[in-house]
Amino acid sequence: MKHAQSIKSILNALDKKDYSCRELVQHFLTRIQAQNDHLNAYITVCSESALKHADLMDQARSAGTAPPLAGLPIAHKDIFCTNGIKTTAGSRMLNNFIAPYDATVVDKMSTAGTISLGKTNMDEFAMGSSNENSFYGNVNNPWAAGTIPGGSSGGSAAAVAAGLCAASTGTDTGGSIRQPAAMCGVTGLKPTYGRVSRWGMIAYASSLDQAGPIARSAEDVAILLNVMAGHDPKDSTSLNEAVPDYTQALNRPIKSLKIGICPAHFRDGLDQQTEQAIQIAIKQFESAGATISEINLPMTKHAIPAYYIIAPAEASANLSRYDGVRFGHRCDQPQNISDLYKRSRAEGFGKEVKQRIMVGSFALSAGYYDAYYRKAQQIRRLIKNDFIAAFNKVDLIIGPTAPSPAFKMGEKSADQISMYLQDIYTITSNLAGLPAASIPVGFSNNMPVGLQIIGNYLDESKILNLAHQFQLMTDWHIQTPAETTP
Ligand code: GLN
Numbered sequence: 001m002k003h004a005q006s007i008k009s010i011l012n013a014l015d016k017k018d019y020s021c022r023e024l025v026q027h028f029l030t031r032i033q034a035q036n037d038h039l040n041a042y043i044t045v046c047s048e049s050a051l052k053h054a055d056l057m058d059q060a061r062s063a064g065t066a067p068p069l070a071g072l073p074i075a076h077k078d079i080f081c082t083n084g085i086k087t088t089a090g091s092r093m094l095n096n097f098i099a100p101y102d103a104t105v106v107d108k109m110s111t112a113g114t115i116s117l118g119k120t121n122m123d124e125f126a127m128g129s130s131n132e133n134s135f136y137g138n139v140n141n142p143w144a145a146g147t148i149p150g151g152s153s154g155g156s157a158a159a160v161a162a163g164l165c166a167a168s169t170g171t172d173t174g175g176s177i178r179q180p181a182a183m184c185g186v187t188g189l190k191p192t193y194g195r196v197s198r199w200g201m202i203a204y205a206s207s208l209d210q211a212g213p214i215a216r217s218a219e220d221v222a223i224l225l226n227v228m229a230g231h232d233p234k235d236s237t238s239l240n241e242a243v244p245d246y247t248q249a250l251n252r253p254i255k256s257l258k259i260g261i262c263p264a265h266f267r268d269g270l271d272q273q274t275e276q277a278i279q280i281a282i283k284q285f286e287s288a289g290a291t292i293s294e295i296n297l298p299m300t301k302h303a304i305p306a307y308y309i310i311a312p313a314e315a316s317a318n319l320s321r322y323d324g325v326r327f328g329h330r331c332d333q334p335q336n337i338s339d340l341y342k343r344s345r346a347e348g349f350g351k352e353v354k355q356r357i358m359v360g361s362f363a364l365s366a367g368y369y370d371a372y373y374r375k376a377q378q379i380r381r382l383i384k385n386d387f388i389a390a391f392n393k394v395d396l397i398i399g400p401t402a403p404s405p406a407f408k409m410g411e412k413s414a415d416q417i418s419m420y421l422q423d424i425y426t427i428t429s430n431l432a433g434l435p436a437a438s439i440p441v442g443f444s445n446n447m448p449v450g451l452q453i454i455g456n457y458l459d460e461s462k463i464l465n466l467a468h469q470f471q472l473m474t475d476w477h478i479q480t481p482a483e484t485t486p
Contacts, residue, residue, distance in 0.1 A: 002027050003163030004480055007072060007220045010166055014061065014071045021054040021061070021071030021115065028073045028117055032164050035483075038145070041159040043078050043136045044086050045118040053115045060113070069227065070113030075165040077156045078119035079126055080106050080211070081200040089202040090122040090134040090152075093328040093348035103200025104232045105169055105211050112227040117165050120155030124350045125319065126173055126204040128152045129422040130412065131180070133352045138409055141184060142481040143447055147406045150180030156214050157184040161481060167215035167224055171201060173208045174307055175402075175426025178438035181214055182401035182450020185440045187467065187477060188214040189221050192458050193433035194239035196225075197232030205314035206237075208307075208430040217477050218439060218467035222246035225460060241458060249461035250468040255289030257466065260394035262297045265425060271404040274449045277442030278400050281451050284473055285398075285466070295390040295397060299382045300428055304420055306383070307427045309363045309376035315353075316360030322348060384432040391456040396466055400425055401438040401450035425452055435460045439467045440476035448476075 002024060005013070013019060019027075029047050036042050050073070060066040076082060079089050081099035083106075088094045102110070110116065123133040131139045131154025139154040141147040142162035149158040153170030157180035160168055170177040172190035181188030189212045196211045203209060213224035225246045232238040261282065266275060286292050322328035324344025331347055334340035349357070363372040390397060402422055412419045429436040434454055441451035451470075455463040471477050 003031060005166070006217060007166060007215065007223050010072060011069065021057040022051060024071060025050050025054040025073050025115055025117070028165060032117065035162060035164060039140045039142060039158055039162055039164070040137050041121055041139055041155040041162065041164055042075065042118045043088055043090070043121050043155070046085060046116060050115050050117050057113055057115065067111065067113035069223070072114045073117050073166050074109065074114045075117050075120050075156060075159050075168040076106055077122055077153050077168065077170050079122060079171050079202045080169060081202070082106055082116070082119065085119065087119065087202070088136070089126070090124040090136060091348065091350065091353070092135040093322045095135070095329065101200060104197035104234065105228055106200065108227050108230070109169070120153070120159055120168060122155055123152035124353050125202065125315065126152040126171055126176055127315070127352050127356055129175065129179060129419055131155070132409060132413060133350055135350060141406045141447070143185065143406070146409055147447065148183070148409055150183035150402070150406060152176040153214065154180045157181050157186055157188065160184070160186045160214055160216065163480065167213060167220055169211060170214045171209055171211050172430065173204050173311060174423045174430050177212050177214060178401050178426050178436060178450065178452060179422065181438040183406040183448060185448030185476070185479060185481070186214055187217055187221050187437065187439045188212065189225065189437040189460065189463065190429065190435060191225065191229060191460055192239070192435045194237050195435070195458065195460065196228045197230070197235045197238050199232055199234040203318040205311040206318065207314060208311060210430070217471050218437070218464045219247065219250055221437070222250060222464045222468070244461055246461055246464055249465045252465050253289070254285070254466055254469045257290045257396065258394040259285055259290050259292050260295035260390055260397040261292060262295055262300070262397060262399060264297060264300050265399035269403050269421065270400060271444055273444030274400050274404065277444065277449050278451055281441050281470065282398070284470065288469065288473065293394060295394055297386045297390060297428065299379065299386045300424070302379045303383060303428045303431060304424060306376040306379035307423065307431060308359070308420060309372050310380065310431070312356040312360035313363045313373055314360070316357045316364065319349070319353065319357055324348070380431045383428050387428070387432045387434060395456070395459070395462055397454040399452055401452040402426070405444040405447035405449050429454050433457070435463060437463050437467055439470060440479070442476055
C-alpha cells in the first residue's frame with residue numbers, strides 16, 4: 001500500500017528502488033482518477049507536470065544529486081499560487097487565474113524534491129469550517145460519503161486520508177488545518193504566526209493566516225515543517241528565527257513535560273464520545289509520566305465574536321482588490337464602471353464571502369470602528385495574555401480540536417452560529433499567534449476525532465514531540481477509511 005506509507009518509508013523505498021518516482025506518482029494519479037469524482041478533493045490535477053517532475057527526480061536519484069524529499073507526491077491547497085497552474089482559492093472570482101509565480105511554500109517544497117499532484121479543494125477564500133462554501137462543490141469525507149471533511153482545507157485533509165497524496169499543505173486562519181485534520185483522521189500543524197512565509201498565499205485575514213503541513217503522522221509533519229519553515233524577506237511578517245530540525249526532538253522523553261488542561265474546553269456543546277477519547281489520551285500522557293494540571297483561559301468565551309469581527313474586517317480589505325479590473329472575474333458587457341464593479345463582484349463571490357465583506361466593512365466604518373473593531377482587538381490582546389499566563393505554568397495545553405466529529409453536509413448550513421461555534425477551540429491560537437496541532441485520538445460514531453496540542457511561541461518541536469510519543473503508544477493515526485471505490 002504505497003499510498004498509506006509514512007514519508008520515511010516512501011523515501012526509503014525510493015532509495016532502495018522498490019519503485020521509481022514515476023511509478024509512485026502514477027500510482028497516486030490512478031487513485032485520484034478513480035476516486036476524485038466522488039471525493040472532489042482536487043480542483044486541479046497536474047498529471048503531466050507531475051510525471052515530468054517524477055522523471056527528473058528519478059534522474060537526480062540515479063545521479064546522486066537528489067534533494068532530501070526527492071519524489072514525494074504531495075498536493076497544495078488551492079490558495080497557494082503555483083506558476084502556470086490555475087489557482088482559484090475555491091472561488092469563481094479566480095476561476096481563470098493562472099498564477100505567474102510560485103508561493104514561497106510551493107517553491108521550498110519543490111526545491112526539496114516533492115512532486116505536486118495538484119491543487120486541493122477548499123472553502124472560498126478559506127472562509128468556512130465544513131468545505132461547503134467552495135465554488136467547486138463539496139468535498140466528501142473519505143470516512144463517510146455525504147459527510148463534511150471539515151474546512152477550510154477540506155480537500156487537503158481528505159486527499160491525505162484517502163491516500164490521494166502522501167501529504168499536503170494547508171492554511172489556518174481560525175482552525176482550517178487542525179479541524180479538517182481532526183475530522184479526516186490525519187495530523188495537521190498550524191505553526192507560530194510568521195514561522196512559515198505567507199508570500200504567494202492568497203490572503204484571507206493577514207494577521208491570522210498561517211500555512212502548515214497536513215500528513216499522516218507527527219513525524220511526517222516534522223519532516224515537512226523542516227522544509228516549509230524559515231525567514232522570507234518577501235513576507236514582512238515572517239520571523240527571522242533559526243529553524244531547528246523538527247525531527248530531532250520527536251524522541252525526547254515526555255516525563256518532564258507539564259501539560260495544561262482547560263476546564264472550559266470540556267463544557268456544554270462537547271460531543272460525549274469526543275470527550276471520552278480526550279480523557280483517555282490524558283490518562284495515557286499521565287501514565288507516560290507527564291504532569292497534568294488545570295489552567296484557565298477565561299477569555300476563550302469571547303473568542304468567536306472577536307474573531308468574527310477581526311477576520312471579516314481584514315477580509316473586506318484584502319478582497320477589495322477583486323474588482324474585475326485589477327484582479328478577478330469580469331462581468332460581460334458592463335454598462336459603466338460602477339456596473340462593472342458591482343456585477344463582477346456580485347457574480348464572482350459566493351454568499352458567505354459577500355456576507356463577510358459586508359460585516360467587515362461595517363465593523364471598520366467610522367461610526368462603528370470603536371464599538372466593534374477596537375473592542376475585538378482588545379479582546380484579542382486579553383486572549384494572548386491568558387495564554388502567556390498559562391505558559392508560565394505549563395509547556396503545552398491539550399484538549400479537543402473540534403466540539404463534534406464531522407457532520408452531514410447541509411446539517412449546519414442554516415444555522416450560522418452553530419457553524420461558527422465549530423471554531424471555538426481552534427481560533428484562540430490564531431488570535432494569539434501560537435502554534436497548535438491536531439492528531440487523531442479516536443472515533444465518535446465511527447468518525448475520527450482530533451486531539452489539539454497548543455504550544456508556546458516557536459515551540460513546534462515540543463508539540464511534535466508530544467504528538468509523536470502519543471503516536472508511538474497508539475494506532476489511531478495509522479487507521480485508514482475503507483476504499484471509496486473498488
Ligand atoms: N472557520 C473559520 C472561518 O471560517 C476559520 C477558517 C480558516 O482557518 N481559514 O473563518
